[in-house]
Amino acid sequence: MNLVKEEVNTRLKRLPSIKINTISILVILLAGLLIFFSTQSPYFLTTLNITNVLVQVTTIGLIAIPMTYVIISGAMDLSVGSILGLSAVTLGFLYESGTNIWVSVVLALVVGALAGALNGLLIARYKMQAIVVTIGTLVMLRGLVYIITKGKPISGYPDSFYFLGQGKVLGIPFSVIVMMALFSIAYILIKKTRIGRYTYALGNNEEAVRYSGINVVKVRFLTFVMSGLFAGIAAIFYVSRYASAQASAGDGIELDVITAVLIGGTHIFGGRGSLVGTFLGVLIIGTLRNGLNLMGVSVLFQTVILGVLILVAVSRQNK
Amino acid sequence: MKKSFLRVLALLTLVLGLVACSNQGGATETPSEGDTGGDAASTSKSFFINPKSIGPAYWAAAEKGVKQAGEDLGVEVVFNAPSTTDSAQQINMIQDMLTRQVNGVGVAPNDPEAVAPVFSNALSQDVQVVTWDSDAPDTDRKYYIGAATDAELGEQFAEMIANQIGGSGKVAFMVASLSAQNQTAKVDAATAYLEANHPDVEVVTTVSSDDDQQKAYENAQNLISTYPDLKGLVGFAGAEAPAAAQAVEEAVNAGNIEQGKIKIAGFAVPSLVKEYLENGTIEEMVTWDPSKLGYTTVYTLNLLTDGEDVEDGMEIPNVGSIKVNGDIILTGTDVLTKDNVADFGF
Numbered sequence: 228m229n230l231v232k233e234e235v236n237t238r239l240k241r242l243p244s245i246k247i248n249t250i251s252i253l254v255i256l257l258a259g260l261l262i263f264f265s266t267q268s269p270y271f272l273t274t275l276n277i278t279n280v281l282v283q284v285t286t287i288g289l290i291a292i293p294m295t296y297v298i299i300s301g302a303m304d305l306s307v308g309s310i311l312g313l314s315a316v317t318l319g320f321l322y323e324s325g326t327n328i329w330v331s332v333v334l335a336l337v338v339g340a341l342a343g344a345l346n347g348l349l350i351a352r353y354k355m356q357a358i359v360v361t362i363g364t365l366v367m368l369r370g371l372v373y374i375i376t377k378g379k380p381i382s383g384y385p386d387s388f389y390f391l392g393q394g395k396v397l398g399i400p401f402s403v404i405v406m407m408a409l410f411s412i413a414y415i416l417i418k419k420t421r422i423g424r425y426t427y428a429l430g431n432n433e434e435a436v437r438y439s440g441i442n443v444v445k446v447r448f449l450t451f452v453m454s455g456l457f458a459g460i461a462a463i464f465y466v467s468r469y470a471s472a473q474a475s476a477g478d479g480i481e482l483d484v485i486t487a488v489l490i491g492g493t494h495i496f497g498g499r500g501s502l503v504g505t506f507l508g509v510l511i512i513g514t515l516r517n518g519l520n521l522m523g524v525s526v527l528f529q530t531v532i533l534g535v536l537i538l539v540a541v542s543r544q545n546k
Numbered sequence: 547m548k549k550s551f552l553r554v555l556a557l558l559t560l561v562l563g564l565v566a567c568s569n570q571g572g573a574t575e576t577p578s579e580g581d582t583g584g585d586a587a588s589t590s591k592s593f594f595i596n597p598k599s600i601g602p603a604y605w606a607a608a609e610k611g612v613k614q615a616g617e618d619l620g621v622e623v624v625f626n627a628p629s630t631t632d633s634a635q636q637i638n639m640i641q642d643m644l645t646r647q648v649n650g651v652g653v654a655p656n657d658p659e660a661v662a663p664v665f666s667n668a669l670s671q672d673v674q675v676v677t678w679d680s681d682a683p684d685t686d687r688k689y690y691i692g693a694a695t696d697a698e699l700g701e702q703f704a705e706m707i708a709n710q711i712g713g714s715g716k717v718a719f720m721v722a723s724l725s726a727q728n729q730t731a732k733v734d735a736a737t738a739y740l741e742a743n744h745p746d747v748e749v750v751t752t753v754s755s756d757d758d759q760q761k762a763y764e765n766a767q768n769l770i771s772t773y774p775d776l777k778g779l780v781g782f783a784g785a786e787a788p789a790a791a792q793a794v795e796e797a798v799n800a801g802n803i804e805q806g807k808i809k810i811a812g813f814a815v816p817s818l819v820k821e822y823l824e825n826g827t828i829e830e831m832v833t834w835d836p837s838k839l840g841y842t843t844v845y846t847l848n849l850l851t852d853g854e855d856v857e858d859g860m861e862i863p864n865v866g867s868i869k870v871n872g873d874i875i876l877t878g879t880d881v882l883t884k885d886n887v888a889d890f891g892f
Contacts, residue, residue, distance in 0.1 A: 268646065276645045283638045377725075380633075382659035393663060465634065471660035473633055520642035523624040526600050530629055 249492035253507040260511065264518035271521055278400060282468070284513035285402045286311075286477075288506070289461040290484045291491075292413045293453040295505045298488055299417075300450050301430035301497030302357035306346060307458045307484060309368035311477030314339040314462035316372050319381030319472030328388050336459040342368060343455015344448070351447035365481070373474050380473035384466070392468030402464045409457075414502045422446065430497025486533065487512050489540040511536075592622035593847045594643040594651045595840065598680070599631045603817065604836050607891035608679070611837030614864060615844035623844055624648070633657035640664050650674035650847035652691070658682035674850040678843040679836070681874075688850060691842050691875045693834035696728055699813065700735030700782075702832050702879060704744070707778045707811040710829060714746030715777035718769045720762060720790060720812075722783035724754045732782050750776070759785045766793035770803065781812035787831060788814070791822035798827075814882055816890035823884040831882040835890060838865045838877045846875060 264271040290307050297304045314335040321331035342364065349360045394401045417423035425446045428436045437443045458477070466472045491508030493500025512533070519529045595612045597605040609625045616623035624643065628635035633656040640651060641664055651668060655661045655677060662685040668675050669686050681690040694702070707717055719736070721729045733752060740747045750773055755762035762785045769776060770793055779794070781787035790810050797803045806826075814831035822828040845862050849855060858870040862877075869876040880886070 270645050270647060273645070276642075279638075279641055279645055283641070286634070380657045380659055389663075468663075469634060469637060469657070469660040470663055471633070471657050473657045473660065475632065476634070478632065479630065516638070517642050520626070520639055521646050523626065523646075526626055526629050526639075 250501070250503055250507065253491065253504060253511065257507055257511050257514065260514050260518060264514070264521065267518070268521040271518060276517065276521070278403075280510075280513045280517045281403045282400050283517065284509050285400075285406045286461045286465055286480065287483045287487055287512065288406045288509045289409065289457050289464070290454075290480065291487045291505050291509050292409055292502065293450060293457045294484050294488050295491070295493055295500055295502050296413070296417065296426050296450045297357075297454055298485075298493050298495065299430050299497055299500045300426045300447060301433065302350060302447065302450070303361065303485075304343075304346065304451065304454045305358065305361040305481050306342070306364040306368060307454060308477040308480040309365045309372065310339050310342045310455050310458035311462045311465065311480060312372040312474065313342060313368045313375075314459040315466050315472040315476040316375045316381065316474065318463065318466055320375050322384060323381055328385050332388075332463055335462060336456060339459020339462065340452055340456040343452045343458070346455065347448035347451030350451060351444045369478070372476075376472070376474040378474050380471045382471040384470065389467055389470065392464045392466070402468065405460075405464070409460075410502060410506055417502060422449070426450065427498060430494075430499070483512060486537050486540075490536055492540075495541065508540075591848070591851060592624065592646075592648045593844055594640070594646075594648045595623055595625045595678075595843060596636065596640060596643075596651060596653045597625070597627045598636070598654045598656050600627045600629055603892040604815070608836035608840040610891060611835075611840030611842075611864070612844055614837070615841040615848075618863065619844065619848050621844070621848060631656045633660050637661060637664050641667070644668055644671060644673060647671075648673065649851045650676070652676050652678050652843035652847055653682075653687075654679040655682045659684065661685055674847050676843060676846055676850075678839050687873075689846055689856070689873050689875050691839055691846060691877065693839065694876055694879050695871075695874070696731035697735040698876075699832065699879070700732035700737075701739040703732065703780050703782065703812045704736040704739040704747075706830065706832060706881075707780050707809065708740060708744040708747050710809040710811060711747070711777040713744050716748050716750045716773055716775055717778035717780060718750050718773065718776060719752040720765060720769075720779060720781050720786040721752060721754050722757045722785060724752070729782055736780065736782075747778075755783075755785055755789070757783070757785060759789055762786050762789035763793055766790040767797075770794065770797050770808065776808055778809045778811065781810065781814070783813060784815045784818065787812055787828065788818040788822065791819060791827045795822070795825075795827050815892065816882055816887050817892060819882070820887050823882070823887050826884075829883070832879050833882040833890065834877070834879045836892060841865050842868060842875060842877050 270276055290311070294304060294307065317338045318331050318335035321334055322328050346361055346364055349355045350357045390401065392402055396404060417426060425436065425441050429443065429446060433443060462477070465476055487508035488505050489495060490511055491501070491504030493504060515532065516529060597608060599605065612623055612625050626639065628639065636656050637660060640653060643651060644667065650673060653661060658681065661682050665675050665685045665687055675687045676689045676691060677687045678691040681692065711717065719733055721733060723729045737749060740749065753765040753769065755765055766779060766789050769779065779790040781790055787810055794808050794810065798805050810828045812831060814833050816833055819828055819831060842862055842865050846856055856868070856870050856875060859867055861867050865877055869878070
């Protein structure tokens with residue numbers, strides 16, 4: 228059994244050489260976009276605009292961190308948008324009914340993690356298909372959101388709470404600092420720890436991993452709890468930034484998140500991928516949207532261009 | 547790896563090509579120098595006009611007015627919004643346009659509370675902010691541009707139905723929601739107006755469709771069979787009147803009621819009631835032209851950036867005279883009949 232474990236480990240050590248190439252391509256693509264948009268709009272390469280782009284991608288970026296883990300492990304989480312919505316309105320609902328704002332924040336995170344745990348339980352423990360389970364929770368949790376809010380946005384939070392999504396530390400938006408920090412921690416976790424290696428191994432060959440004595444259920448369960456928790460974190464920043472928790476918060480965001488992860492070179496069937504790639508994928512989506520907005524390009528064209536990006540990203544995965 | 551590098555290179559070319567295309571096509575921009583030719587003197591001004599979403603015919607009709615105003619006034623207008631009514635994406639877009647240093651923004655907010663931070667941000671950069679179609683009263687916006695107040699609309703509906711049924715008889719109100727403020731305000735105004743001016747008109751009930759056309763249709767069927775002496779149905783939202791008309795038409799065809807016994811009034815989306823106006827099931831409805839809202843929004847922003855202001859009763863070309871009541875600008879409603887229903891683009 229240890230032999231299999233060894234085999235998994237040595238195979239994983241060969242991965243970096245593949246990744247470097249994917250990442251250099253992404254860097255070239257991002258640089259190309261930056262150069263192109265800076266020739267098109269004088270406002271593109273300004274501190275203000277770069278800050279804007281970074282703040283705008285925090286929602287997608289935060290959720291893309293665990294999504295990378297989930298997809299590398301060979302699964303999928305389509306319910307993140309609904310979990311974001313649920314955490315957001317939980318926060319709003321609790322605060323509105325008299326709970327302290329920071330207690331509400333913590334409880335909103337707990338709700339996010341619990342929703343993720345529900346996914347994890349069904350998928351890891353009861354071996355149900357991840358896509359099917361998360362489509363189910365996507366629909367169910369969004370319904371719950373509408374029940375809680377009755378369709379109306381919940382607003383009016385204390386000023387101290389607005390710091391999270393709107394405040395700055397040393398000129399850098401606080402939400403961006405948090406996103407960067409979490410990306411770094413997740414990067415170290417997946418590179419240096421056993422949990423990280425098991426995540427890759429799960430996506431490569433779940434059976435082999437199981438026989439090598441690794442607790443498959445636990446690892447997979449954890450990735451989904453993380454996914455829910457991070458959707459909750461994204462929800463906190465979302466409510467703080469927009470000063471409002473509306474029932475449609477996060478609706479459809481799973482598509483943006485998965486797009487970012489796929490553009491970042493993570494294989495849709497798992498086993499391969501990287502957080503650096505995801506981070507670049509997030510930046511590429513954010514830059515593209517922002518640049519096209521600055522040029523005044525209709526959102527209808529923007530959607531087409533994003534679609535082309537997804538197709539190309541997936542076309543690289545045909546082997 | 548070489549292969550995938552080529553693919554990405556191809557992608558880059560494609561993306562940039564697409565961008566170039568869409569830019570040349572001028573999907574949303576009206577660059578004043580090319581189109582207007584003559585009066586390209588004040589080309590430096592640009593406005594961002596932001597509907598709730600891109601796609602629905604209502605907003606496409608509004609875009610016509612926005613572009614017309616851009617041409618007439620010689621200003622650049624950008625008309626853009628997310629493809630869904632997503633508040634977060636809408637706010638990101640407003641923020642991007644502020645970076646582009648537009649001189650004014652006109653927003654139809656998806657979430658009236660959530661736009662407050664980005665509005666104050668705009669004002670701190672000396673960008674003029676107005677809302678249109680939907681208001682965000684608790685923000686720093688300078689004006690709200692709408693067709694009429696809820697109270698005015700309610701009174702117009704009441705007058706229209708009272709008129710059609712000859713000033714006496716039973717009517718029922720059909721609303722999209724029993725709790726939404728824009729619905730309850732109209733109902734209250736209509737009820738008060740009838741009590742004061744047409745005491746012989748009795749409102750037997752108010753039913754809600756929850757914005758569901760199928761439910762509105764069932765509501766109308768139930769009303770027709772529950773109240774055999776019903777003379778009028780008043781629709782307070784877009785889904786109600788066509789549903790009422792369908793139910794009335796079917797009851798007439800089935801021989802349950804006589805043609806013309808039940809009148810229909812209220813608000814209507816022209817394209818949805820066109821066939822009922824043409825076949826006589828509906829005589830007239832209240833509506834408004836979103837292109838006038840769009841035109842007035844650009845016109846108002848242009849005045850504000852010139853340091854001028856709107857005045858009550860002032861004439862706006864292509865729109866007519868406007869009412870200014872505090873920080874609310876009203877462009878007025880239209881009476882929709884079979885003769886003008888084709889003139890509306892939504």
